[in-house]
Amino acid sequence: MRIETTNGAGGAPRKLKVATVSLAGCFGCHMSFLDIDERILPLLELIEFDRSPLTDIKHCGPCDIGLIEGGVCNAENVHVLREFRANCKVLIALGACAVNGGLPAQRNHLELADILQEVYRTGHGLAEGSRIPDDPELPLPLNQVHPVHEVVRIDYFLPGCPPSGDAIWAFLTQLIEGKAPRLAHGQLHYD
Amino acid sequence: MNDSFLLDGEDIPFTPGQTVMQAAAAAGKYIPHLCWHPDFAAHGSCKLCTVKIGGRFATSCTVRAAAGQEVENRTDELDAKRRTLLQLLFVEGNHFCPSCEKSGDCALQATAYEMGMLTPHFDHFYPDRPVDASHLEVLLEFNRCILCELCVRASRDVDGKNVFALAGRGTRSHLVVNSDTGRLADTDFAATDRAAAVCPVGVILKKRVGFAVPIGQRTYDRQPISASMGANDKAGAGIGEAG
Numbered sequence: 204m205r206i207e208t209t210n211g212a213g214g215a216p217r218k219l220k221v222a223t224v225s226l227a228g229c230f231g232c233h234m235s236f237l238d239i240d241e242r243i244l245p246l247l248e249l250i251e252f253d254r255s256p257l258t259d260i261k262h263c264g265p266c267d268i269g270l271i272e273g274g275v276c277n278a279e280n281v282h283v284l285r286e287f288r289a290n291c292k293v294l295i296a297l298g299a300c301a302v303n304g305g306l307p308a309q310r311n312h313l314e315l316a317d318i319l320q321e322v323y324r325t326g327h328g329l330a331e332g333s334r335i336p337d338d339p340e341l342p343l344p345l346n347q348v349h350p351v352h353e354v355v356r357i358d359y360f361l362p363g364c365p366p367s368g369d370a371i372w373a374f375l376t377q378l379i380e381g382k383a384p385r386l387a388h389g390q391l392h393y394d
Numbered sequence: 395m396n397d398s399f400l401l402d403g404e405d406i407p408f409t410p411g412q413t414v415m416q417a418a419a420a421a422g423k424y425i426p427h428l429c430w431h432p433d434f435a436a437h438g439s440c441k442l443c444t445v446k447i448g449g450r451f452a453t454s455c456t457v458r459a460a461a462g463q464e465v466e467n468r469t470d471e472l473d474a475k476r477r478t479l480l481q482l483l484f485v486e487g488n489h490f491c492p493s494c495e496k497s498g499d500c501a502l503q504a505t506a507y508e509m510g511m512l513t514p515h516f517d518h519f520y521p522d523r524p525v526d527a528s529h530l531e532v533l534l535e536f537n538r539c540i541l542c543e544l545c546v547r548a549s550r551d552v553d554g555k556n557v558f559a560l561a562g563r564g565t566r567s568h569l570v571v572n573s574d575t576g577r578l579a580d581t582d583f584a585a586t587d588r589a590a591a592v593c594p595v596g597v598i599l600k601k602r603v604g605f606a607v608p609i610g611q612r613t614y615d616r617q618p619i620s621a622s623m624g625a626n627d628k629a630g631a632g633i634g635e636a637g
Contacts, residue, residue, distance in 0.1 A: 296513065299491070299492055302512075302513055302514070303484070303489075303490075303513075303514050303518065304518065304520075305490070305492070306490075306492065306493075308490075308518070308520065309488075309490060309493075311518075311520035312488075312520055312521065312522035312523075347520065349518075350513075350514070350518065352513060352515070353517055353518075357513070359512075360512040360513035361512070362512060362513070364491070364492035385510075386510075386512075388507070388617075388618045389615070391507050391510070391512070392491075392507075393489075393491035393492070393497070393503055393506070394491040394492045394494070394497040394498075394609065
């Protein structure tokens with residue numbers, strides 16, 4: 204999918220809007236994104252951030268690129284992911300958890316009720332009267348953790364735990380140049 | 395007439411009786427594969443080595459080389475089909491590379507890198523496959539099994555022990571251990587067995603040496619699997635153990 208970088212024919216280049224979010228992730232992919240170091244300055248000549256932990260904007264407006272870190276583990280993740288899909292022309296699964304569920308998905312072969320019981324009721328070192336959290340503000344966990352492509356259509360996948368700063372840089376710059384992103388040997392990693 | 399065939403337009407010599415895979419490997423040419431190993435009879439089950447010979451699909455590990463064959467190998471069409479086969483393998487098991495001590499030495503992972511697999515694409519099965527840590531020297535991590543039967547062949551044909559077998563059918567196929575309890579500790583399996591070093595993925599793992607070689611300095615960190623043909627496919631080599 205090609206990203207239009209001008210305001211119509213002959214127009215001056217405009218900055219691409221980029222939104223990022225961490226769903227069931229550890230923010231490691233966002234930290235790795237920051238590992239592009241000083242290259243963030245030339246990148247900011249080309250893009251501006253919409254919703255992102257970097258801006259603290261709470262809802263995503265119309266964007267060119269959405270970067271999703273983390274899989275989908277609860278009801279809120281589903282809503283946020285759908286908001287991104289509705290607003291982003293190009294949606295990218297960033298990192299192992301978004302691509303295949305990753306570490307949080309290692310609970311998938313267990314029953315959710317059993318996990319909650321053990322963690323909050325029967326496990327070691329719990330305070331007297333511990334119970335399963337049921338505050339209505341807490342999003343309900345899903346029975347299984349899902350990769351993002353099982354919930355919405357994803358345009359590009361960038362695996363890695365996390366993908367290196369160099370891989371993220373190569374991927375984004377190729378995409379912004381209108382090329383299909385390709386990762387060299389050593390940049391494509393699942394771990 | 396010389397005994398040779400064309401592999402992606404390149405002349406590959408062969409000796410009568412050799413398969414297309416054997417001749418290609420002898421010439422240092424990479425045909426993607428998972429269940430094939432030079433020391434064992436061809437199995438023909440993983441289908442990664444499928445090539446087109448005269449326009450027809452064939453598994454190169456089972457087809458005899460013949461003079462004048464025109465073999466397509468690394469075409470976009472075939473690599474796309476290989477990518478799909480890999481994606482099916484990835485969703486069928488629990489291939490969680492960040493926690494796997496075989497990462498970087500794993501033929502499944504390296505082949506998926508080579509094919510440019512960026513996503514498992516399909517819905518994951520997330521099967522429940524408990525590990526068998528009963529043996530003092532070797533761990534069995536069934537979550538990563540791709541049913542290549544290399545351990546089955548090594549244990550049966552080289553070690554003479556018949557420790558492993560596949561049981562079940564279809565999506566229920568799984569690796570089993572030949573003991574009354576089903577535990578590896580209750581067999582005569584030893585860490586020095588050929589079967590202990592032949593697993594292309596991270597199922598059969600020697601204990602206490604998992605990170606002797608750090609992540610980042612492993613077989614396929616140094617070079618892609620396509621450049622490792624010959625190194626890893628030498629007779630006698632354990633997979634991922636090439637110097």
